[in-house]
Each structure stands twice: as structure tokens, then as C-alpha cells.
Amino acid sequence: MQIQENISLKPFNSFNVEAHARYFARFKSVTELQQLVGGDVRRPELPRKPALILGGGSNLLLTRDIDGLVLKNEIKGIEKVQEDNDYVYIKAGAGENWHQFVLHCLDNNWAGVENLSLIPGSVGASPMQNIGAYGVEIKELFHELKAWHLREKCNYTFSAKECEFGYRESVFKRKYKDQFVILEVCFRLRKQPVFSTSYGSLRQELEQMGVQQLSIRAISEAVIRIRSSKLPDPAVLGNAGSFFKNPVVAREKFESLKQRFPQVVGYENADNSVKLAAGWLIEQCGPEEGSSWKGYRRGDAGCHEKQALVLVNYGNARGDELFRLSEDILQSVHQKFDVLLEREVNIL
Numbered sequence: 001m002q003i004q005e006n007i008s009l010k011p012f013n014s015f016n017v018e019a020h021a022r023y024f025a026r027f028k029s030v031t032e033l034q035q036l037v038g039g040d041v042r043r044p045e046l047p048r049k050p051a052l053i054l055g056g057g058s059n060l061l062l063t064r065d066i067d068g069l070v071l072k073n074e075i076k077g078i079e080k081v082q083e084d085n086d087y088v089y090i091k092a093g094a095g096e097n098w099h100q101f102v103l104h105c106l107d108n109n110w111a112g113v114e115n116l117s118l119i120p121g122s123v124g125a126s127p128m129q130n131i132g133a134y135g136v137e138i139k140e141l142f143h144e145l146k147a148w149h150l151r152e153k154c155n156y157t158f159s160a161k162e163c164e165f166g167y168r169e170s171v172f173k174r175k176y177k178d179q180f181v182i183l184e185v186c187f188r189l190r191k192q193p194v195f196s197t198s199y200g201s202l203r204q205e206l207e208q209m210g211v212q213q214l215s216i217r218a219i220s221e222a223v224i225r226i227r228s229s230k231l232p233d234p235a236v237l238g239n240a241g242s243f244f245k246n247p248v249v250a251r252e253k254f255e256s257l258k259q260r261f262p263q264v265v266g267y268e269n270a271d272n273s274v275k276l277a278a279g280w281l282i283e284q285c286g287p288e289e290g291s292s293w294k295g296y297r298r299g300d301a302g303c304h305e306k307q308a309l310v311l312v313n314y315g316n317a318r319g320d321e322l323f324r325l326s327e328d329i330l331q332s333v334h335q336k337f338d339v340l341l342e343r344e345v346n347i348l
Contacts, residue, residue, distance in 0.1 A: 003036070012072065013057035014120055016238030017319045021052075021070035028074045028095070030148055030155070030183055036071060037150060049150055052348065053181050055094065055122035059129060059240055060346050063319035073124055075183055078104055083191075089143055091186045094124025098131075106217055111193035112141045114216040115202075117223045120234055120241060124182040128172045129344075130165045134223055135196045139165035143188040147172075147180040156180065168245055168344050195219065201226055230307045238313030239304065243326060244278045244341045257337060278333075278341055282308035285332040293329055301325045323347060 007024035010016060027033040037050060051068030054060075075093035078101065082089040088110055092101050098121050102113045115136035116126075125131070126138050127145055142160045149156055164171045172180060193216050197203050205222040206214070232239050249257075249266075254274040257264050261284070265277035282303070286292045295305040300317035303325070304310040311322055330341050 007070075009054075009057075009062060009066070009070065012054055013060050013062055014234035014238065014240050015061055015313050015317075015319070015322065016234070017062055017313060017317060017322070019062035019319060020065045022065075022067050023069040024072070025069070026072045026074050028076070030075075033071070033148060033181060033183075034153065036069075038153065049178075055125045056097065056120060058121035058234065059125060059344070060348060061240065061319050061322055062348055063323050064348070066348070071181075073122065073181065075124075077184075081186065086191060087188050088191060089186055089188055091184055092123045093184050094122060094182045096123040098123055098126060102220065105189060106220055109191075109216070110189040111191070111216045112136075112187070112189040114193075114220040115196055115223055117220040118227045123185050127163055127165075127185055128170055128182065129168055130163075130170050132168070134202050134226075135198045137165070139163075141187045141189060143186040145185045146183045148183055149180055151179065155183070167248065173346075231310060232304055232306075232312060237304075238317070239310050240345045242278075242309045243311045243343060243345050244282070244309055244329075245344045246275045246278045247281075247339050247341055248273050248275050249339065250274075257339075261337070276339065279307060279309040281333050281337055281339060281341070282329055285329070285336050287328065287332075293332070298325060303329070 003023055003025045005023055007021050009019045009021055025036050027036055050071045051066050052070045054070060054072040074095040076095050077093040078096060079091045080088055081091045090105065090110060099118050101123050102117050105113050115134040116131060119131055119133060127142055130138050132138065139160060142163070145158050147156050147158060162171070164175070172182070195214050197206065197219065202222055205226050206218065209218070209222060211218045231241060248269065251272050251274060254266050265280040266274040268274055283292050283294045287296060293303045294308040296303045297314065299321060300314040301321040302312050302314055304312050311326060313322065326343060333339060333341050
């Protein structure tokens, strides 16, 4: 376990933007974490509290250097801890790669995570963000997690109720922001699958694949194909996936929008609210009258040509340049539709 100084964080964020950490270290266990934030390897000049805990760095935009301690969570391990007639309970270290975890579940015929294939990031980020895709959210599969309280220096176990999951939200993003380090997550997965194919694009892809017998592996493959066709690979083109959340509006607001913009895309929620397609809203706006943000490029900061929800780094864009582009997009959507978009990506 080594504490490094003045380390580039470019390899550790999927936007591939340059930023530096004054101090940097990795931890592979809670014991190493304890030592780094106040134990045996502690150095007098180190801050008592880390400025940033990194997982996969896939939901983060760094707009500045970090003049403090950055810790990278590399806690690994996947283990079946319990089972009953219907479910298996699978514990995974927070530092596990999310997609590799999904593939491990598929190999063992554990059902539930197949719709969440190819989502970048780590297992530890999955409950923090309540990640979701193609009709499935983590909260539906979540059992519990263990997290380390940085100030109290002890472990807490959180149930699904205590995580207070919302749309791309949990207590770890707001109420307990920067207070806990997620160590491990336990998921409740099905022995017999219950398929979720409500999304039209997923059904269409399965049909195009010629799938006769539905399976969790077929759904995973369909999701991978869809995501690969629409979303850039962060290893090739720096990005953090969907940069904005799909805004939720009242039914009355949606009907008013539909009168003015008949093609507006929305999905009805159980509470009669409507989730608007942020990508569609962004496509209808642009830096100039009659233009679109989709495919727009300002230096090396841009909006992806296939998916307006995704901001991309074409090479050497700075974090603040990408942030300013997101600000311009927010303002143009609000001006045209009177709808406030919210960033899904964490800004630092």
C-alpha cells in the first residue's frame, strides 16, 4: 500500500480528462482503508478525510485538480452467501467491474442483472446511483450493502429502505454524501428468470437477433448490441454515458408540451407523472436557431453524433469545457421547453 503524490487522474476517469491528485492511494480491504484514513501508514501532512473516493470513474467529471487525498476502491471478490427456493444472495466487492459482475452472474444462471449489461463503472457505484436500463433498476435486485463511515470509523449495513432509492438517486448522493465508503454489495437474484422486455427497442433487437427461446443471455446480448450501437466506448472516446437524467413532469405539463410539440417523447409513470426523453429535448435545441446539439463539437468537447444525452471528449477537452457545454445545453432546453434538465454525472 503506497501513497503517491501529484498523480494524474486521467487514467482513472472515463471522460479521460486531465486532473491531478495531491495524494493518491489504492485500498483492497477495509483494513487498508482504515490505515489510509487514520492508521499505521498515516502521514502528518495528509488530510484526515479523503477528498474523493474513486471506483470506476465512470460517472464523474473532474473540472479541477484535487488538492487532497484521492483513494481508489479496489475491493474485489464475488461470493454466494445465501439461497432459498427462489433466490440466491450474491455479495460482491465494491471494486469489482460492474459488467464483469453481470457476466459472472450469467455464467452461473443467476437472473436479474441481464438488462444492466455493459453499464460502465464499479459494483460499489451501482446502489449509489441506483443504476438502471431497459426497465430494470438496482433497487429491484438489491438486498443490502456494507459501508464504512469515515468520521465514526465503523461499518454500517444498509437495507434497500435505508438506501432511499430514487431515480438515479440514493442517500449516498445527497443525505450522506461524502460520509461513507461502500465496501460490498449483496444482490438478491432469481434462480428462475422473470424477463423484462417492456422496452420497445429491446423487443425489436431480440426479434432482429431471431431469438426463439428467451433467456437471460439473449437479453444481455441484445442490450449489449443496443448500447454498442448508440453509446461510444469510453476506451475509445472519453464519456460518462448519459450525462443528463430524463426529466419527470406532471401530466398537465406534458399535455401542454404535446400541444406545442406533437412529437415530444414521454413515458407515463405509475403516479401519473411523465418521464420525458432528455435526448429528444436536447436534439431539438442547439447553439443557434435551427441547429441541434446532437453531433455538436466545440474544440474537443462535444455532444455525441448518435446520442444527444452523451457528452464526449474528442481528445484533450478539459473538464471545465465539458461542464460549460452542459450549462449551455441546460439553458437552451429550459428556454425552449421550460423544462429543467438535471445532470446525472457527478461534478467535481
